Amino acid sequence: MKGCIKTMTRCVAFFIIFSMIFSNTSDYLRRPDDESDEIHAFYDEPKDSIDVLFMGSSPILRGVSPMVMWKQNGFTSYVRASALQAPSVTYGLLGESLEYQSPELVVLLCDNIFLEFDYGEREGDLRRALDGMKMSKYKFQIVNQVIAADDRQTLLSYMFPLFRYHERWKEINWAEAEPTPLMVHSFKKGNVYLRGGEPQEYPENFMEPSSTLAPEFNESAKDYIEKTINLCKEKNISVLMLHLPKMSWSYEQSMAIEDFAKEMGVDYLDCDREEIRTQLNLDPAVDYYDQGHMNLIGSIKLSQWFGEYLDITYNLPDHRNEEAYQKWNEDYQLYAEKTKAVS
Amino acid sequence: MAFTSVQFVVFLLLAATSYFLTPKRYRWVTLLIANYIFYFFAGVRYFIYLLATTITIYFAAVKLGNISAKNKVDFAAAKTALDKEQKKAWKATFTKKKRMILIPALLFNLGILAVLKYSGFVESNLNALFARFSLGIEMPIHSFLLPLGISFYTFQSVAYLIDVYREKYEPERNWAKLALFISFFPQIVQGPIGRYNDLAEQLFRPNSFSFQRVKFGVQLMLWGAFKKLIIADRAKVIVDTIFGYPQTFGGTYVAVAALVYCVQLYGDFSGGIDIATGAAQVLGIQLEKNFQRPYLATSIPDFWRRWHITLGAWFRDYVFYPLSLSKFFMKVGKKGRKLLGNYIGKLLPVLIPQFIVFFLIGIWHGAEWKYIAFGFYNGTLIVLGILFDQPFKKLIEKLHIRTECFSWHLFQVLRTLILVALGKIITRAPGVGASAYMVRSMVQNWDGNVLLNGGLLKLGLDIQDLWVLFFASLVFLTVSLLQESGVQIREALSKQNLMFRWVIYLAAIFSLILFGVYGLNYNASDFIYRGF
Numbered sequence: 001m002k003g004c005i006k007t008m009t010r011c012v013a014f015f016i017i018f019s020m021i022f023s024n025t026s027d028y029l030r031r032p033d034d035e036s037d038e039i040h041a042f043y044d045e046p047k048d049s050i051d052v053l054f055m056g057s058s059p060i061l062r063g064v065s066p067m068v069m070w071k072q073n074g075f076t077s078y079v080r081a082s083a084l085q086a087p088s089v090t091y092g093l094l095g096e097s098l099e100y101q102s103p104e105l106v107v108l109l110c111d112n113i114f115l116e117f118d119y120g121e122r123e124g125d126l127r128r129a130l131d132g133m134k135m136s137k138y139k140f141q142i143v144n145q146v147i148a149a150d151d152r153q154t155l156l157s158y159m160f161p162l163f164r165y166h167e168r169w170k171e172i173n174w175a176e177a178e179p180t181p182l183m184v185h186s187f188k189k190g191n192v193y194l195r196g197g198e199p200q201e202y203p204e205n206f207m208e209p210s211s212t213l214a215p216e217f218n219e220s221a222k223d224y225i226e227k228t229i230n231l232c233k234e235k236n237i238s239v240l241m242l243h244l245p246k247m248s249w250s251y252e253q254s255m256a257i258e259d260f261a262k263e264m265g266v267d268y269l270d271c272d273r274e275e276i277r278t279q280l281n282l283d284p285a286v287d288y289y290d291q292g293h294m295n296l297i298g299s300i301k302l303s304q305w306f307g308e309y310l311d312i313t314y315n316l317p318d319h320r321n322e323e324a325y326q327k328w329n330e331d332y333q334l335y336a337e338k339t340k341a342v343s
Numbered sequence: 344m345a346f347t348s349v350q351f352v353v354f355l356l357l358a359a360t361s362y363f364l365t366p367k368r369y370r371w372v373t374l375l376i377a378n379y380i381f382y383f384f385a386g387v388r389y390f391i392y393l394l395a396t397t398i399t400i401y402f403a404a405v406k407l408g409n410i411s412a413k414n415k416v417d418f419a420a421a422k423t424a425l426d427k428e429q430k431k432a433w434k435a436t437f438t439k440k441k442r443m444i445l446i447p448a449l450l451f452n453l454g455i456l457a458v459l460k461y462s463g464f465v466e467s468n469l470n471a472l473f474a475r476f477s478l479g480i481e482m483p484i485h486s487f488l489l490p491l492g493i494s495f496y497t498f499q500s501v502a503y504l505i506d507v508y509r510e511k512y513e514p515e516r517n518w519a520k521l522a523l524f525i526s527f528f529p530q531i532v533q534g535p536i537g538r539y540n541d542l543a544e545q546l547f548r549p550n551s552f553s554f555q556r557v558k559f560g561v562q563l564m565l566w567g568a569f570k571k572l573i574i575a576d577r578a579k580v581i582v583d584t585i586f587g588y589p590q591t592f593g594g595t596y597v598a599v600a601a602l603v604y605c606v607q608l609y610g611d612f613s614g615g616i617d618i619a620t621g622a623a624q625v626l627g628i629q630l631e632k633n634f635q636r637p638y639l640a641t642s643i644p645d646f647w648r649r650w651h652i653t654l655g656a657w658f659r660d661y662v663f664y665p666l667s668l669s670k671f672f673m674k675v676g677k678k679g680r681k682l683l684g685n686y687i688g689k690l691l692p693v694l695i696p697q698f699i700v701f702f703l704i705g706i707w708h709g710a711e712w713k714y715i716a717f718g719f720y721n722g723t724l725i726v727l728g729i730l731f732d733q734p735f736k737k738l739i740e741k742l743h744i745r746t747e748c749f750s751w752h753l754f755q756v757l758r759t760l761i762l763v764a765l766g767k768i769i770t771r772a773p774g775v776g777a778s779a780y781m782v783r784s785m786v787q788n789w790d791g792n793v794l795l796n797g798g799l800l801k802l803g804l805d806i807q808d809l810w811v812l813f814f815a816s817l818v819f820l821t822v823s824l825l826q827e828s829g830v831q832i833r834e835a836l837s838k839q840n841l842m843f844r845w846v847i848y849l850a851a852i853f854s855l856i857l858f859g860v861y862g863l864n865y866n867a868s869d870f871i872y873r874g875f
Contacts, residue, residue, distance in 0.1 A: 009552050010841075014845060014848070017845070017849070018849065018852065021853065022856075025853065025856075025857070030856075153863060154349070154862075156349050157862060157863075162856065163856070163861075163862060163864055164863065165534065165856075166856055166857050166859070166861075166862065167856075167857075167862070169857055170805065170807045170808075171809075222612060324763050
């Protein structure tokens with residue numbers, strides 16, 4: 001018996017040492033990524049403290065600033081988005097988010113309803129979201145789909161990203177290397193803004209009706225967006241389907257999504273529609289990073305208008321003077337400092 | 344379920360836990376269930392072949408056992424009344440009866456293997472022959488996916504049946520126990536080929552949990568994974584690059600490829616065997632040794648005694664001896680002495696069966712001409728070795744060459760390694776013609792500068808990977824030399840202080856995690872011998 005206890009103790013001690021080295025090595029070899037960090041920092045928000053969740057891919061990640069909305073309107077929000085986020089990931093990410101928060105509104109960017117998502121080709125994009133997520137049944141479900149679609153990928157590499165990034169030891173200058181664990185708290189609340197950018201111009205006849213038919217919805221994407229909306233309905237959360245400004249968009253696509261939103265019984269807002277564009281007053285030469293994304297100037301401009309729109313439309317609460325939300329004011333100070341040159 | 348996959352680790356963990364938690368009396372049943380689950384993972388449709396082998400071998404062995412038992416009783420009762428001739432006739436009838444059981448069972452089981460493995464090869468060659476003589480016949484070419492481990496479990500089963508036929512031991516009368524012996528999951532994939540008298544008792548007895556044994560088993564598995572994932576799969580990149588484009592690379596590259604392929608093949612195969620042996624050890628079962636530092640062999644026969652030992656032993660016991668000691672080859676020997684003289688004639692019953700054995704070893708590796716060429720190459724080397732053994736010894740004596748010193752030993756090792764490497768070129772090159780071209784280019788197109796001017800960096804591995812391959816191979820060589828000098832690595836390690844041991848364990852684990860060739864950036868490669 002004594003020998004057995006000694007053996008068990010040694011095994012536990014060995015496992016602890018192994019885990020510590022494993023964790024530290026993972027932090028050294030992790031592919032540093034702002035989007036994964038922002039997705040992960042979500043867990044630091046106090047339970048049930050977020051009023052609005054923004055879900056979807058890069059336009060919402062780059063274009064919506066929860067901090068601007070906080071300063072202007074006082075409601076709390078978080079962007080849980082990542083570049084080219086697959087609708088299946090959005091669904092899982094939302095499911096997981098709702099375990100931590102009970103928002104009044106979910107804003108769903110759904111341009112990807114037209115896209116076929118290739119899990120094999122888009123491994124990098126998948127990882128931006130999944131590497132930031134804690135292990136949960138939602139992450140497990142997403143990974144299972146990924147593995148089913150691409151047998152080169154493994155559950156283990158998503159549970160422990162070191163098994164994916166293990167060969168990065170070759171890229172690292174060990175003399176200067178530092179561990180880069182996932183970010184714990186974010187002052188940007190999920191927004192990953194872009195500075196600078198190229199001056200843009202709207203294409204000819206932009207958002208004007210044409211004889212071209214809208215592309216078909218991707219069946220899988222549509223299914224997941226439906227599931228996402230139904231999940232919100234089950235939890236009595238309002239849903240706003242959203243399209244943010246980008247140059248490669250058409251009137252027909254906009255109408256197709258509007259019809260879909262009507263069918264699903266949710267709101268739809270298309271920021272490329274003429275009347276919204278007029279209100280937004282975006283300058284393509286200044287406010288865009290590239291054809292599909294706002295830069296920091298554009299995101300602030302857009303967030304100011306959009307915050308006002310959400311506040312009025314959904315009658316969101318104002319927490320700015322509440323004791324429990326003082327950390328948001330501190331975070332805003334940091335945000336303002338970092339974006340000072342622009343705002 | 345690859346041995347280096349997480350699924351296998353989880354499977355082994357579950358199998359071992361279930362095994363040790365099962366009441367002692369039924370532990371072998373748990374093991375059988377684990378074997379069949381493992382085999383199911385490989386593909387349900389292949390299960391029928393395993394089952395067919397198990398059933399036929401079981402019934403044939405039991406029938407042979409019954410015939411022998413009845414014969415013993417009958418013969419004991421009748422022998423006093425029989426004269427010498429009658430006893431001889433009795434024995435002949437008895438042998439004939441047994442052969443009536445043995446031969447169909449062998450034909451059935453080896454037939455399955457032959458059809459699945461060689462029918463496509465035979466058909467395509469017949470078609471080529473028909474076309475050459477413009478016969479206008481074209482046979483359909485069949486291509487079958489080989490059931491997991493078919494060569495290994497067939498050879499293991501056939502050996503058991505022949506041993507029962509030879510009355511080496513009694514047949515197993517419990518069908519499920521025989522099924523366990525044939526399907527033991529760590530060894531079914533790529534061996535080692537077990538013998539019933541070594542393995543059965545270990546499989547059927549209720550092995551108890553031993554922390555020390557489990558630890559040794561896991562250590563061996565880690566070492567196997569080190570050889571496979573860090574060395575073999577990294578070496579594979581260079582090997583594939585050069586052998587994939589034999590016309591592009593000159594003789595120096597071919598030499599590098601041959602050497603690196605030797606490392607890859609040994610790392611791959613012995614790595615897999617170490618994982619299998621370690622996994623079996625976790626369950627309390629000691630598998631037979633399959634390698635004994637083959638690249639330290641001093642001659643080709645010595646190499647074959649150290650490389651894939653259980654396959655060599657199988658061919659020795661079930662092909663070579665029966666052929667060599669057969670009446671036919673005795674007659675050949677007698678005739679040979681008359682025609683070719685005493686020296687060669689005496690050797691004929693050894694030389695011809697040796698040649699046949701290596702021909703069979705060649706085609707065992709695959710249904711391609713290059714494997715047949717490989718068999719002939721090795722057979723020729725062995726035969727020449729035997730024929731020129733005495734003249735060579737005389738020459739050494741005349742030249743006053745010291746043979747009891749390190750330099751002579753080193754010469755022998757390097758000579759054998761070069762011959763082995765040349766043989767590996769035959770099996771790895773795309774075809775016999777390509778291998779001939781590559782060997783020729785080693786002589787005609789040699790440029791040592793490519794080793795110094797960055798030529799090695801053009802082979803698919805960057806400088807860091809080359810260093811990892813170099814250092815890992817160095818570790819491999821050091822361990823081999825220590826083992827050759829009699830050091831028991833795991834036992835020696837277990838006598839060290841705890842901290843030292845843990846540093847070694849952690850270094851081994853993290854070497855695997857960091858330097859192992861796995862994941863999305865690499866093409867996962869299966870064990871080479873799994874394909875045989």
